[in-house]
Amino acid sequence: MTTALDWIRVCRLDELPEVGAARAQLDGRIVSIVRVADGSVHCIDDECTHGKVSLSEGEINDCSIECWLHGSRFDLRTGKVLNPPATIPVVVHHVKIEGDDVHVALNEEN
């Protein structure tokens, strides 16, 4: 049996940079809401899995975000590490757009 997702309205779409990330706190968890050049919006845990720095301050390329400290890149769709030194994937959360609103459901499995 699947559990219904617990959606939280985070912001309006036009409050996000056209290409960029914004940090948000949802139920005590710090996440990055990231919009990429194709217009899609993604949500990941904000903390790099290599060190305690904010990924939302990193650089976005295509569908990845690069940690500003040591350059690890993470796939925004899967959380997968694309290059070291990080080895642990970042947690990806669910995103849906309804009208102009961005909603996130936290991935409670991680």
Ligand code: FES
């Ligand atoms: S702290 Fe992010 S790659 Fe090292």
